[in-house]
């Protein structure tokens with residue numbers, strides 16, 4: 001599905017476009033033109049059949065200008081260092097937009113995690129973490145879940161790090177189970193915040209009447225997003241997952257669809273099937289992208305008929321494609337800040353060994369999301385630009401301030 005065009009140049013172009021709207025200069029942008037570091041390592045893992053397979057792992061830290069780095073660990077076939085670097089750069093900007101005292105990172109392993117047994121997955125996770133012990137920590141680089149990893153994987157990472165350092169360090173990883181220094185709301189945060197963002201942007205733009213939604217990607221993020229949008233009164237007319245896509249113009253019952261997917265492993269069979277490519281060009285109010293990067297590329301962009309594209313997965317719209325989609329993209333920096341905000345809240349709770357109730361967490365998440373929206377929507381209005389450029393400008397100003405205050409060492 002993915003063209004090989006997740007480029008660092010695309011990220012730089014978007015930063016440069018925002019530069020005239022900021023106090024930052026070409027000079028301060030130079031700090032963010034290269035990731036701070038990328039570690040690449042090989043991971044020999046004993047398989048259940050007695051043999052040894054060697055996998056490749058990566059971890060990029062893009063910036064620590066505003067605080068320790070954080071970002072997801074994806075276990076995904078075909079993962080490259082370049083993919084980690086671009087997504088780590090986006091994380092830096094996202095943390096800055098959300099006003100979190102954190103920088104951006106990303107990493108993972110080139111592996112199809114679904115082909116591993118649970119024991120193989122554990123051995124791979126522990127070897128990955130142990131290779132990274134000297135580079136990670138609550139004050140250095142904090143790992144989080146992403147594609148192909150979940151709360152159990154995070155628990156193994158936390159345990160491996162703690163065993164190797166001789167201290168129980170829950171804050172090295174977020175997205176952990178509740179019984180191990182995890183936080184309420186971490187599974188739902190991204191979908192929940194993305195739904196809040198959608199509602200607010202549509203209201204701000206004066207969209208009224210029926211809101212129809214097509215959702216591409218029905219995993220952690222897509223399901224919760226569908227559920228929340230449905231509760232907000234939207235009609236979910238189409239859903240796609242890896243197996244294919246379904247469509248019903250009268251609206252899909254999201255809870256029953258979720259149960260169907262759990263039972264059968266796919267959304268197929270729940271409603272009439274359509275081609276996944278067709279879903280991307282449906283005439284809907286919101287096309288929500290919650291699978292992976294690069295779904296809307298130059299080839300498909302001219303055919304998109306949605307009034308809005310919600311970029312719930314980072315870089316789901318490639319920069320070249322966005323040239324055809326002026327003003328309709330609710331970008332990743334705005335649409336998908338819920339996950340890292342919840343990570344931040346979990347990290348703060350771990351640091352204090354003091355845990356908040358569910359309503360305190362959901363209140364903090366929605367207040368922070370609302371505050372970010374106030375700032376980004378005001379910037380869009382005053383700068384007379386699109387949401388992506390407004391969000392990049394806010395982020396670059398904050399990063400510029402941090403690098404200026406810190407100065408250059410030595």
Ligand SMILES: NC(=O)c1ccc[n+]([C@@H]2O[C@H](COP(=O)([O-])OP(=O)(O)OC[C@H]3O[C@@H](n4cnc5c(N)ncnc54)[C@H](O)[C@@H]3O)[C@@H](O)[C@H]2O)c1
Nearest residue numbers: 001147217218219220221240241242290291292313314339
């Ligand atoms: N869950 C998190 O905490 C988290 C954190 C950070 C970033 N993200 C980002 O959000 C996005 C989704 O994450 P997630 O946790 O929901 O992942 P997930 O693995 O739970 O779900 C991904 C979904 O996309 C679907 N999909 C994959 N390929 C597809 C294709 N070709 N066509 C249609 N559907 C396809 C899968 O079937 C699945 O339903 C990713 O880009 C991820 O980086 C998630």
